[in-house]
Amino acid sequence: IKIMKKIYLFFLIVLVNWIFSLDYKSNYYFGYDNNVLKYSDSENILFSRYISTQKTLSSKLKILERSTRFNFILKKNYYLDNNKKSNYSFSLKLKQPLGDYKFLDFSYNFINDIYLREYVDVDQGIVNYIYDGTDCDFDFSKYSIGYETPLVKKKSKLSYYYLYQTQFYNKYFTEFDLKLNGTKIKYSNNNKYSKHNISLTLFDAVNTTRNDGTISTDYMDRGYQELSFFLSYEHKLNKKKIGFSINENLRQYSSDLIADQLHYNRSHVDRQLSIWYSFFHESNNKSKLIVKYRKRNTSSDYSWVTDLKTFDKLIFEYVIFLKKREF
16 A cells, blocks of 8 residues: 555656646446356355556646656455455556547556466475465566557557456566567547457466476476457447457367476366446446456366366446536
8 A cells, every 4th residue: 555655646746746636536336247267067166246446647748849648557356255355456558649530649558466376386295284375476577559540430449458467466476477578459430429449469478487497387387378359339228338359259268288287288168258338327427337257268288277277257237427627
């Protein structure tokens, strides 16, 4: 929390010195996740209610000839029935107009302590007590650099991105550490009746700690290649909107180590379907109802891996968007 306050204060000072306009808005999320730890059907599936708060500072900074759009976002997640899943994130987004409706954009997002589950730490070796496992979590950093150009009548856009991500685990599970390089292409269209976008993303994930001298990395490689497809459509009904999205990830693990049962010859198809309905209150604040269903089907030479890594989950979420305030 102290780190978040310092970051928040730093960017607030920068904004005060550079900005000629400042907007602030806050969102509140109330949800229910029926399988919060993504357990398989054979495990004791746990649910959790959650509350999330999101604060956003937005402005335009006169850095170049055209003003740079700036967003700084802080989000805190509270899981009421499984506190280990509670965490925070912050992100910085910059968008620079180039003229003729073309843009460059940059974003950075950091998510702290994403809790997974308990795993057995192979590197701990022989202990003098009954060992059931150790909590496993990781920090997630995401960088994105993109270029956007208009198409027909400037309502359609085509965007290209270079993506870089890191997943660094806690000290007991560094054998899972990853660095990911990716590319993304996105088509979007926005008119007075609807908006939609389609994107295709390719990632190459490298297990950075393989063969680093620990026991587990001698026979384990978590690297993979992943192809992701995303489609979103939203239809406008006066001040109301209804929409849906489909996200499909195809992942193939790259391990060629026969002793690596967890990853050898393993792949999965991970699909998520979301539908939503948004509307305005008399106070002119907006709300949104969302239902998400996610299903992962895993394929492996080992039935215990297929069972462990196959799951489905259902999420219900209600979001309140408070009116933007100007300073």
